[in-house]
Amino acid sequence: MPGVISRLYRGDIDIDFVGKRRLWYSLSAFLMVVSILGIVIHGLTLGVEFRGGSVIDFARTPGSSVEQVRETVRDVVGHDPIVQQAGPNWRVTTQSLDGDEVSKIQKTVSQRFGVSEQQVSSQVIGASWGGEVSQKAWVGLAVFMIAVMLYLSVAFEWRMALAAIVALVHDLVITAGVYAWTGFEVTPATMLGFLTILGYSLYDAVVVFDMIKEVTAKLGTSAKMTYTQAANNALSHTLIRSLNTSLTAILPVAAILFVGTTLLGAGTLKDLSLALFVGMIVGTYSSLCVATPILVTLKEREPKWQALAQRVHAKEASAAKAAARTAKEPVSAGSQNTTTPPADKRKKS
Structure with a gap:
């Protein structure tokens, strides 16, 4: 185990995140369906600030x-x-x-x-004041999403912006589903938690996208890896950073959620801490297993990367055939080392 951790820190372990995209898509779809069912069946328990x-x-x-x-x-x-x-x-x-x-x-x-x-x-x-709070919360969420889309489109490209937005919606739906199934109240503190986890998830996605952009920028017509392989390589180098960042952020939030609300009796803290706790875990997962596979799926449709993938696969197939022929070739007779015993020299009497 220590050897695996040290290799993980050095980036020597390559995990095929993109190759397992169907697994991640299936898992995310299952979690979102369960979350939506919870919202439809149980609904969100809105705090008095929203419903009056x-x-x-x-x-x-x-x-x-x-x-x-x-x-x-x-x-x-x-x-x-x-x-x-x-x-x-x-x-x-x-x-x-x-x-x-x-x-x-x-x-x-x-x-x-x-x-x-x-x-x-x-x-x-009053209910009118609660409705005004709800309206402002939705407006704030919409402004945040638009700002994210514009920023990523300018700093990176629209495909990365689209992948990040899908991941953010994924995080919001699953976190809201947890609130629906657990019956926790949704208060203004919860909304602050939602916006916080969106920012955290966006930060994680930007770190990954920046590494992918740096690695793929070096790919040319003579490159030895496809866009998919380069994206996996970038994920392997940012994996330990993402895990360390998530762990150091989740530990204090978990302390607030479990210790503060259970032992200290600060019940109002759970409105904020539950959103942060669930959102940080889901956000780390989505940046690695949702946003990046979606980005690669979109990029693989570009003619430039399709042509590169064909060349790389052709080189790999040619190298594999050459290796197979070499393994099957018999050893030539001339290359065999034969030794003849020296002549038996006897003196004539």
Whole structure:
């Protein structure tokens, strides 16, 4: 294992990412179908900032649990609220409530958990404001995608821009599917997480594309490798860099997600950390196994690279035939080394 890792660091291991493109496409298609089914069946649990509603905060008391708080508020409002730990407080999100319902909740919570009514704060967020937040989030996402397309088209080419956009959409759909299946709330913090992972995935793709551009720029009419082989070679040299970058970024995010939300009870952190955790993993995968194979598929259709591939394959076939003929040729008689014993010289008596 240490030998494999050292070879990986030196770039001595060539992994045929592009040659296994059907495997990657099948895996990505499966993940996207599962994600879309989750979104269609369960839908996204939008936070109060998007759909509007009422937010009630009060201090956590010893012995209180999420289920107890949910049951207490449900008895008043008639539906299951969303209960989260927000530091030392409970944060309860419900549908929009009027003043009488809020007062009733304050009294019920005060009696059940032993907190004063003044310590139970409430906030009502209108649906129109939530709709405005949603609209701005979609506008921000659209502007980001357009900016990415323009930048990559100018810095590289439109094929790389298209491959990167497909990878970004792939990352967004799968991350949203995880939120749909797990039931995590989608809040403004989640949207920030989505934009962050898009930027991270784009960074990873740009690093890979830049190496591919550098390697393929040296290919001429007498090149000994095709565009596909050159792209695989570039991936092998950037693989360890991508893995190191991803690992160092995922470890602190995992600490926030699992330690911060589980041990420290900072429930609001999971809205951001889950998007980052899933998005970074999927983004690393997509930059290597989705964006690059798509780019190579598009580039292989260009006459320039098709002609180069034909020449390289012809040279490889000719070399293979020559090697086969050499292996089958018998050893000539003249090349055999024969030795004759020396004459037996006897003295005549």
